[in-house]
Amino acid sequence: MSKFKKKKSGELPAISTASLPDIVFMLLFFFMVATVMRQNTLMIENKLPYADQIEKLDKKNLVMYIYAGKPSSRYRASAGNTARIQLNDKFAAVEDIKAFILAERASKREEEVPYLTTALKVDGDTNMGLVGDIKNELREVEALKINYTTRQGSASQNLK
Amino acid sequence: MARRSAPEVNAGSMADIAFLLLIFFLVTTTIETDSGISRKLPPPQDTDQPPPILKEKNIFVVEVNKNNDLLVEEVPMELKDLREAAIKFLDNGGGTGEDRCGYCQGAKDPSSSDNPTKAVISLRNNRETTYSTYIAVQNELVAAYTTLRNREAERLYGKSFEQMEKDLKDVNYAGNKETLKEDIKKIQFLFPEKLSEAEPKK
Numbered sequence: 001m002s003k004f005k006k007k008k009s010g011e012l013p014a015i016s017t018a019s020l021p022d023i024v025f026m027l028l029f030f031f032m033v034a035t036v037m038r039q040n041t042l043m044i045e046n047k048l049p050y051a052d053q054i055e056k057l058d059k060k061n062l063v064m065y066i067y068a069g070k071p072s073s074r075y076r077a078s079a080g081n082t083a084r085i086q087l088n089d090k091f092a093a094v095e096d097i098k099a100f101i102l103a104e105r106a107s108k109r110e111e112e113v114p115y116l117t118t119a120l121k122v123d124g125d126t127n128m129g130l131v132g133d134i135k136n137e138l139r140e141v142e143a144l145k146i147n148y149t150t151r152q153g154s155a156s157q158n159l160k
Numbered sequence: 161m162a163r164r165s166a167p168e169v170n171a172g173s174m175a176d177i178a179f180l181l182l183i184f185f186l187v188t189t190t191i192e193t194d195s196g197i198s199r200k201l202p203p204p205q206d207t208d209q210p211p212p213i214l215k216e217k218n219i220f221v222v223e224v225n226k227n228n229d230l231l232v233e234e235v236p237m238e239l240k241d242l243r244e245a246a247i248k249f250l251d252n253g254g255g256t257g258e259d260r261c262g263y264c265q266g267a268k269d270p271s272s273s274d275n276p277t278k279a280v281i282s283l284r285n286n287r288e289t290t291y292s293t294y295i296a297v298q299n300e301l302v303a304a305y306t307t308l309r310n311r312e313a314e315r316l317y318g319k320s321f322e323q324m325e326k327d328l329k330d331v332n333y334a335g336n337k338e339t340l341k342e343d344i345k346k347i348q349f350l351f352p353e354k355l356s357e358a359e360p361k362k
Contacts, residue, residue: 020175028182049292051299053306054195063194119194122291129287131294132359139201148295149196155299156239158292159228 043079044069044086049124050153057147062115064104064143066097068130069123083126085134094130097137117145124158197298202356218273220249220281224297226288239296246304250276250351263312263350276308276351284358301355308351313343321347 046069057063067086071079075091085092087100105113118138122131138146222242223231230237232245253264255274264276273279281301285294309321317324324344327333333340 017172017175021178024175024178024182028178028185031182031185049295051197051295053197053299053302055198057194057196117198119196121194124290124292124295126291127287128285128289128291128294131291132285132287135201139204142203144201144203145198146201147194147196147198148298149194150295150299152195155296158296159239 041089042067042086043072043075043089043091044084045072045123045125046121047124048121048149048151050157051148051150051155052152054150054152055147057117057119057149059115062108062112062117063147064101064116064118065121066100066118066134067121068126068134070125083123083130085130094133094137097134098141101138101141101143115145116143117147118143119147119149121149197295197302199298214280215274215278217254217271218278218280220246220273220279222281222283222297222301224283224285224289224293226286228290228293230297239300242297242300243304243307246281246301247307249273249281250279250304250308252279263315265311277349280354280356282356282358302353305351305353309347312350313347316347317343 044067046067068083069086070076070081070083071091079091085094085097087096092100101118105116108116120131120134135146138144221231221233225231230239230242232242237245248266249272251264251266252269252272253261253266253275254268254270254272255261255278259274259278261275266272283297283301285297306321313319313321313324321344324340324347327335328337328340328344
């Protein structure tokens with residue numbers, strides 16, 4: 001029943017956490033800026049096959065993407081059931097590839113053009129006929145560096 | 161009635177909430193890097209130029225039919241045996257005289273390839289072959305070359321070919337990059353990747 005409690009004097013003052021939200025927001029902004037969002041909305045099924053002899057594709061700005069596969073269920077009514085090619089955000093025909101490559105080349109600086117790589121993101125169930133046609137088109141415009149984009153895994157997983 | 165001022169909301173836990181969000185995004189974001197099998201397409205051909213003449217025994221024919229079955233040198237084969245078969249073919253070194261292969265460790269079978277520099281793998285697929293099978297076959301063939309290059313690099317320079325290529329890209333590599341480039345070229349010359357793709361048959 002002590003009326004006059006002695007104030008404790010040895011206590012440490014609490015660390016101010018007022019600036020903590022600022023720090024966290026700074027981090028949040030960093031990650032928001034550093035994260036690359038997906039460039040294209042996929043309109044096709046894109047289950048990539050597996051491979052283990054792979055190389056990384058760095059220098060994202062020097063890569064042109066060609067997608068191919070069956071139209072996903074939303075677009076099946078309008079685009080049909082057979083495998084299609086997708087360039088940028090729309091379906092394309094095989095003949096459009098040349099124009100696409102030339103447009104991509106024109107948008108790059110001249111000294112970068114020899115380093116341009118074409119990444120083929122093709123669904124595993126696609127027939128080779130379509131892929132062969134794409135490759136022929138690429139050969140004709142001399143876009144010879146290609147990369148079959150795959151997932152990491154043993155090749156035997158493809159046969160299931 | 162006098163209006164009471166609203167009590168102030170305690171903002172002390174805002175940092176916790178923000179942290180929670182941050183950690184969630186940190187864990188879920190993958191800064192995506194694509195990877196895959198890099199290949200080089202042959203340049204467009206002149207049709208009037210005759211194809212180079214190759215000896216039958218220097219060609220290793222891999223055929224994939226429309227049911228995704230593998231036919232290697234006209235014998236059916238499972239995918240898992242393909243790598244071994246390709247290595248055996250490339251490393252055979254059955255040549256004599258000018259075509260002799262000093263570094264091959266194969267069976268030296270005179271009916272198989274003369275020299276890795278002469279040996280060509282020919283891949284033919286049907287238009288109805290699925291892409292995933294094609295990638296699996298490509299993967300195995302590239303793996304065969306990589307295995308042999310690794311072996312040769314290990315013997316000559318004491319480290320694997322893959323390591324040499326990694327070093328070449330590494331900014332902090334301590335050794336001489338020029339000689340490393342030369343060494344890589346030498347290995348590539350010993351086992352050149354001669355993978356030809358025939359036009360698919362209907």
